[in-house]
Amino acid sequence: MLAKRIIPCLDVRDGQVVKGVQFRNHEIIGDIVPLAKRYAEEGADELVFYDITASSDGRVVDKSWVARVAEVIDIPFCVAGGIKSAQDAGRILEFGADKVSINSPALANPQLITDLADRFGVQCIVVGIDSYFDKETGRYQVYQFTGDESRTRATHWQTCDWVQEVQKRGAGEIVLNMMNQDGVRNGYDLEQLNLVRSACRVPLIASGGAGAMEHFAQAFTQANVDGALAASVFHKQIINIGELKQYLKQQGIEVRR
Numbered sequence: 001m002l003a004k005r006i007i008p009c010l011d012v013r014d015g016q017v018v019k020g021v022q023f024r025n026h027e028i029i030g031d032i033v034p035l036a037k038r039y040a041e042e043g044a045d046e047l048v049f050y051d052i053t054a055s056s057d058g059r060v061v062d063k064s065w066v067a068r069v070a071e072v073i074d075i076p077f078c079v080a081g082g083i084k085s086a087q088d089a090g091r092i093l094e095f096g097a098d099k100v101s102i103n104s105p106a107l108a109n110p111q112l113i114t115d116l117a118d119r120f121g122v123q124c125i126v127v128g129i130d131s132y133f134d135k136e137t138g139r140y141q142v143y144q145f146t147g148d149e150s151r152t153r154a155t156h157w158q159t160c161d162w163v164q165e166v167q168k169r170g171a172g173e174i175v176l177n178m179m180n181q182d183g184v185r186n187g188y189d190l191e192q193l194n195l196v197r198s199a200c201r202v203p204l205i206a207s208g209g210a211g212a213m214e215h216f217a218q219a220f221t222q223a224n225v226d227g228a229l230a231a232s233v234f235h236k237q238i239i240n241i242g243e244l245k246q247y248l249k250q251q252g253i254e255v256r257r
Helices: 032-042 063-072 086-094 104-108 113-118 158-169 189-197 215-220 243-250
Strands: 005-013 016-021 024-031 046-052 075-081 101-102 125-134 139-144 151-159 172-178 204-209 227-230
Touching: 005 032, 005 204, 005 243, 016 032, 024 032, 024 139, 032 046, 046 063, 046 227, 063 086, 075 125, 075 204, 086 101, 086 125, 101 104, 101 113, 101 243, 104 113, 104 139, 113 125, 125 158, 125 189, 125 215, 139 158, 151 158, 158 172, 158 189, 172 189, 189 215, 215 227, 215 243
Parallel strands: 005 046, 005 227, 046 075, 075 101, 101 125, 125 172, 172 204, 204 227
Antiparallel strands: 005 016, 016 024, 125 139, 139 151
């Protein structure tokens, strides 16, 4: 069995790390490079950086901080933000990222997933999915441009349908961002994770809702995800990554180092 991954998420806006609640009301957390270095030293398995307004602003993620991060950490990291072409992705990988993640651009142009997978290999291509549970319809719906409150909108895709579509097109990994849970720290949506897990053949990363160590354990043991992504509990030092890994080992969950 592959070891489970612990992945801090750093949302980036205007060159700084920020964090919101349910994708709104973002507060500044701090500078990118020191936070990245801290998480690597604490024992994170990899890092994910989202330039949250790049897609809605019609630009590509700023590559200057990608290079600075690559200089100070020795763990894999993934970068997302307005990547619309193989050229965009190639530049980010050249600057030191190990993976690129696409979300809104993939919804606008699903062929982009295939183009990137063919060019760089599926192991480099992550698709992020922003999924919102609509209580009126009882459905999980995919949303787009979630980094900008004024432009956030529902798409015609239901979550599991889009999961299947991106896999067919070459996604090597899926990050499921559960919008209802984001930043509220009451646990991952295990029902949604199990629903998606049943449709997902590639590595699945849970995102949204971690507030305690047991929430990570539940995602691994009850939904069989491959990795768990979190932000605020790490940013605010509510949970230390080294201590979290020790706890997971005690629960019989295999983790790295």
